Amino acid sequence: MKVIAKSIALLCLLHSALFAQHDAEDYVPVKDPEVLKKLEQWQDYKFGLFMHWGTYSQWGIVESWSLCNEDVGWTERKRGRYENYFEYKQDYENLQKEFNPVDFNPEKWVDAAKDAGMKYVVFTTKHHDGFCMFDTKTTDYKITSEKSPFHSNSKANVTKEIFDSFRKEEFMIGAYYSKPDWNTEYYWWPYFVNPDRHVNYDPAKYPERWQKFKDFTSTQIQELMTGYGSVDILWLDGAWVRPYNNIPKKYEEWAKKKTYDQDIDIPGIASMARKHQPGLIVVDRWVHGPYENYLTPEQKVPEEAMTVPWESCITMGNSWSYVPKDQYKSVSKLVHMLVDIVAKGGNFLLNVGPSPQGDWDPQVYERLKGMGEWMKVNSEAIYESRPVKPYKEAKVALTQNKNTKAVYAIYLADENEKQAPSKIWLSTIQPAKGAKVSMLGVKGNLKWKKVGNGFEVYLPASVQKNPPCQHAWTIKISEVNP
Structure with missing residues (x-):
């Protein structure tokens, strides 16, 4: 069969x-x-x-x-x-x-x-x-x-x-x-x-x-x-x-x-x-x-x-x-x-x-x-979203809420990747001045820094070991630079 x-x-x-x-x-x-x-x-x-x-x-x-x-x-x-x-x-x-x-x-x-x-x-x-x-x-x-x-x-x-x-x-x-x-x-x-x-x-x-x-x-x-x-x-x-x-x-x-x-x-x-x-x-x-x-x-x-x-x-x-x-x-x-x-x-x-x-x-x-x-x-990263360039970068897919300026970077974990990475890097988008960066399902904001035209966001050890879900993790950026 x-x-x-x-x-x-x-x-x-x-x-x-x-x-x-x-x-x-x-x-x-x-x-x-x-x-x-x-x-x-x-x-x-x-x-x-x-x-x-x-x-x-x-x-x-x-x-x-x-x-x-x-x-x-x-x-x-x-x-x-x-x-x-x-x-x-x-x-x-x-x-x-x-x-x-x-x-x-x-x-x-x-x-x-x-x-x-x-x-x-x-x-x-x-x-x-x-x-x-x-x-x-x-x-x-x-x-x-x-x-x-x-x-x-x-x-x-x-x-x-x-x-x-x-x-x-x-x-x-x-x-x-x-x-x-x-x-x-x-x-x-x-x-x-x-x-x-x-x-x-x-x-x-x-x-x-x-x-x-x-x-x-x-x-x-x-x-x-x-x-x-x-x-x-x-x-x-x-x-x-x-x-x-x-x-x-x-x-x-x-x-x-x-x-x-x-x-x-x-x-x-x-x-x-x-x-x-x-x-x-x-x-x-x-x-x-x-x-x-x-x-x-x-x-x-x-x-x-x-x-x-x-x-x-x-x-x-x-x-x-x-x-x-x-x-x-x-x-x-x-x-x-x-x-x-x-x-x-x-x-x-x-x-x-x-x-x-x-x-x-x-x-x-x-x-x-x-x-x-x-x-x-x-x-939140799925419903009422629309595509935003460059759509996908390496293991990270992007969506944008149609009613707000929020952009979501969704890290697609490998099949056996149960622990979140210590940092996620994107070269093509960057949070705007004063923007908040967080992970869906996790309280509080995350630390990040500019890298060229992109940025790095850092995940604390507690989040790495106990992510809020399996399969994929979403970074929310309240606003990105044009």
């Missing part, structure tokens, strides 16, 4: 490479004042929870992709040795009759996420396989169908339960929604075979069928925007569903293998969604234009800081969805990722995959608890 988990991680990285992030200069600034206000709030929150959950969790396999007839790693069918694709697809779809997450308790997840310092949640209401984790009227392929054993549970409308529970604790709410749908006949028409991830017929040749798919998509999104309380983010996945003329040259080798125009009228969908949810952030990811309100590098942290809104979505383990005995990143690595992302101006969307029973692996709770312990000491 370890080999499978590592393979999935590698394949996810390869998959991500196919959809390299847009350069910051491609970003189209938001103009709507209500969206700008919500985007600013989202940028203040910094740390969010992502969850991939569906019937695929029943088998402990990669989400949806084994249904896709592409001969690439992440679409490999790992459940048994199916030689017949149609038998496999039938068995996969019949998981609806087995998926019964009786341990589902969203309040437990809210408590863990809140204690970790998370401020928003993005949940997979529907992935590419088309199985709906909400009570749609457009299809019977849903968790609330009588075919699903969980339908009689009082929490059967999983998306509503998750959104309501997190909203009560003032989380921003994000609805992940897959634009392609490999279950509906309006996208994968049974009349034809399914050669790859794309629609399996030419929309220009069969415009009435494509219109039905557009209506199907719009209706499902309208359901999410009207029956599930306030929603802050519409997170759209499946970048190949896009207008053909909106494919940048750098993606042509991948995207233009299909000559089909897969335009589903995102402007119309966004307009409809925002009528119901004013200020809604729309993330039509990897589709350049006014409906990609923030960029979404996947499974990586950009090398350089970006001045446009962005969010790294990264798995806590190796897989997006539940895999038995997944290998989870250490608390130290996760804390360092958070700091690195925030210092470069981004948000960290950390993904976990609930089990088929409806709970997280115990290690997930342990990792989130560790992150929460660090955040309780250092959150």
Whole structure:
């Protein structure tokens, strides 16, 4: 299983490479004042929870992709040795009759996420396989169908339960929604075979069928925007569903293998969604234009800081969805990722995959608890911060509070570095005259001195031996020289 988990991680990285992030200069600034206000709030929150959950969790396999007839790693069918694709697809779809997450308790997840310092949640209401984790009227392929054993549970409308529970604790709410749908006949028409991830017929040749798919998509999104309380983010996945003329040259080798125009009228969908949810952030990811309100590098942290809104979505383990005995990143690595992302101006969307029973692996709770312990000491350097040059110097990352002149220098300790150093040196910033220098979690001010254009700050032996937290230590400078 370890080999499978590592393979999935590698394949996810390869998959991500196919959809390299847009350069910051491609970003189209938001103009709507209500969206700008919500985007600013989202940028203040910094740390969010992502969850991939569906019937695929029943088998402990990669989400949806084994249904896709592409001969690439992440679409490999790992459940048994199916030689017949149609038998496999039938068995996969019949998981609806087995998926019964009786341990589902969203309040437990809210408590863990809140204690970790998370401020928003993005949940997979529907992935590419088309199985709906909400009570749609457009299809019977849903968790609330009588075919699903969980339908009689009082929490059967999983998306509503998750959104309501997190909203009560003032989380921003994000609805992940897959634009392609490999279950509906309006996208994968049974009349034809399914050669790859794309629609399996030419929309220009069969415009009435494509219109039905557009209506199907719009209706499902309208359901999410009207029956599930306030929603802050519409997170759209499946970048190949896009207008053909909106494919940048750098993606042509991948995207233009299909000559089909897969335009589903995102402007119309966004307009409809925002009528119901004013200020809604729309993330039509990897589709350049006014409906990609923030960029979404996947499974990586950009090398350089970006001045446009962005969010790294990264798995806590190796897989997006539940895999038995997944290998989870250490608390130290996760804390360092958070700091690195925030210092470069981004948000960290950390993904976990609930089990088929409806709970997280115990290690997930342990990792989130560790992150929460660090955040309780250092959150001042994370929330409402913005990047400040030079962003990072050696083992020290920098952030700046957007409302004050305070700058935070976060020393990233090595995995086995349990004792703080006697001094921390920075060559590129210097406290202003009369500035106070302190360590978050430690009472009183610290001694420091100018060194060239930078400064050294000295940590007393008591702090060195008993730092206020593990993994990283934050020096607060009340004001720096310009």
